Amino acid sequence: MKPINTGIIALLVVFFFRMVPMMAQEETEGVFLPTESEFKDPKTKVWFNTYGKIRISKRFFWDAQTHFRFQETKETPFIGQLAQIYNRHALAYIYSKKVNFSLGGVVRVNFNTDEDSEDRNVVPEFRIWHQYQFAQALYSAMIYHRIRIEHRWTQGFAEDSEYIFRNRWRYLFRAKVPLNNHKLEPSTLYVSPEAELIMQSGKQVVGSVMEDLRLTTTLGYILTPRLTVAAGLMYSHGQTFDNPGVFNQNWTLRFHMYFSPDFRKVRNKLPAIHLND
């Protein structure tokens, strides 16, 4: 299959899900389910994400991600105002070139984007997360499966809001298809369709198990083996926490920078820099 076709199919998938009418939800206690799924108007968001994978030894790297997420407001449509600053860190173990595992924590700072709100402006959110990633080569492309499990403590902006605990179950499928080359190497433009399903569970989660379904298409460019930039558009939707019959919708413009420095000393790099190859 040509890479370009894969990209087109991914985009079609995005539109397909967009068009599927949602199933009616069961009515829950205290919450009146609508007779038909109700889709809120989509919000627009802009994310600036940095991903660092810093090699610290033959088998370990430090995963350091910082995201700046903006969300539209009434005052500033489209780009909106800063909604979250998101810090995700982990220690990752390289099992092989194609398989790696991570364990770490997230501190997310949530900003209240509701300009009319009387509540707190900033609240923190904590997570513990672990992740299992598998990659495989498919012709000139690469495909990736990512299972990420998060244990999440969140609270609302209200003064007396208490932390609630939830688990998140995430599966991401992603492909990277080189467009101007036969493989992914420096000076290569690639397209990356991806789909991620985020499920959640917890005592407070009643009915709203599908937190988010994210469908993204990204265009990336590999500058060097250690630096890649990418930009993409994501459509996502999921059940609102309060009412399973109501769905949020988002259009998110995402900008990414991927960097992977290696601060090991030359003499440490030399003997076994490439693992098993």
Place this chain on the structure above:
Amino acid sequence: MHYFTRTNAFRAALVVLCTQFCGVYGQEQRTYSGPYQLGKYKGDANFGYLISDQDTLLQGDFKMQRSSLDALLAKEDNSFLFSGAFENDYPTGNWKFEFGEFQSDKQTQVVDYQYRVLVSGVQEEAKGKVVKGRPDGPWIYEVNRIADSEVAETLFKSSILFDKGIPQQSFQIENTENTLVGRFLRDGLAHDEWSLFSSEEIGSSESWIFKEGVLLRIQIEKEGKSTDINFTGNNAKTTKTINLDAAYLKTLHLLQTNTETVDLSKSNMEPLLAENAGYYQKLDTILSQLGKATFLPEFKVKVPYYPLDSLENETLDKLAEQYKMAKGISDFFLSSSQLGILKLSDAEANRLYEVVHTISKEYLHPLGAFLALKEAGIYEYAARAQVFQKLFPQLPSKEIKTPQKEGVSAMPSFVLPNADAYDFTGTSLNTAVQIASYALESLQTVEPVLSKKLSKNKREQELRVLEEQLIAENHALEQLLDTVSNTLPNAHTKALEHIKSVTDIKLSEFSSAEDVVSAKALLECYKSMNNLAKAIAALPNQSVEIEETYTDRVWNPFMANLMDEEVKKRITSAYKKVLVPYYLKSTQEDVDCGNVNELVQLMHTTHERILELRDEDTTKLERKLRRENDPKAIVALFNVKEDQP
């Protein structure tokens, strides 16, 4: 002194046993019995001895022997037996020597309760009396061939009567070919007729007629023909008694008066005497090692004696010196293979070669024989004039002619301009000196001319070889250009073409002034230029090599694959963007015979260095390279070890 080979314990036992026999004037008579080595002979010995003033003196019976049945049965046995007696370290009394060399057929018989093994081989046997270490009375030395334990043939036998070591009366020496019978006077001088009969040629004989040691004549009968050889000096006022040996035979050669000299060195007399002397020498060696002995049979003869005076000795020394110099020159030219070839094409060289050859043959050869007589100590045994005439039956000619070849015009003969100053008349030593001087001066006249010819010839050959090498180098350069010009980048090809144009100019300059020195220089230059051309042709491959060396396979955690990463880019780009263009520019602009090696060396070492730098910590170097565009500065930076301040 001799030594014993035995154990100390054994010696102690002997001392105890022997003390009672001890003896005279406080000296202690002892005996030894056991393994013993005497020169090359190893065996068992029994003998008595005295210790006197810390000297060991043999005294009493002596017996030493060896035979080995094992060796005999295995392959071959060398047996021996020496038996006799000593008195105060002098062999005295009856002595017997046996030397056997036996093989066996390994067949045994039992006869009278004894095992018998038949042997074949050679047995030597000598017996006689000895007085004070000298043979006395009749001595017989016999060599027999033994077959199946019986004498099959007598190979040699000599019977000589001695009186205290001096041969007396008549003697007989025979081998399988000849028999010599002769007489001595009481003082050992040969006397009367010595006859040598051949047992192979019937009727062939040699008779040497002596009178009180002086050889009067030799009568040779051969194939029914009789020849007389006469000798001069028989009436010489002074004579000298010498041994009858090879030197004597040479003397006889000088003393012959026959017009046609008979070569007496081919006489059978001498080998027979020498064989006999050899056997006696064997006995002398054994006895001398044991005690005091003089066992050589001295057959005496008398020769005329003309002693050299001090003036003559000086003259002979001078002659020897001149001869040595002249011989040195002639040997050099005659053995020069180069002259051997040159004389085929160069008539003058050929003429001079012939001069040297003739001088060597007609002058130096007789002079050499002259000096050999002196060396052998027999020069004094003949009259001066006689020696001169023997060696120079014809005087050498002062004028040396070149043998004329067919179809070649005659070359002038060689003669020294001052030839008249050399006086070849007379037969004295001085005449010989005149001849030697003439030979030496002639050779010294020829030497510089020939040497010059040889060295010129050598230069021309050298030049030819150099030119061939030059052509080969030029060809190699052209070939390189042909091969690589299609594949190389344009700038590289231009550099190569420039090299070719430089060498072309140098070659045309050389052809206008051909000489060995500039040919050598040009050849060196060509070689260096070829090296440069090869180095430039190799640049693209070297760049690839460097690129590969400076490429790392890096694992990209986002893509989960391996990517090629160029590392230490400042180093590789300094090489690619500054150094390579600099090499090409230098080649095209100012390369010359004088600096080409430097450039080749620079290219080579820099390349090697860059490959080394891959594995070194180059952080500082890379920082310094950041804004550096001067090739020389870059080279300087490269050659500095990073860990040095």
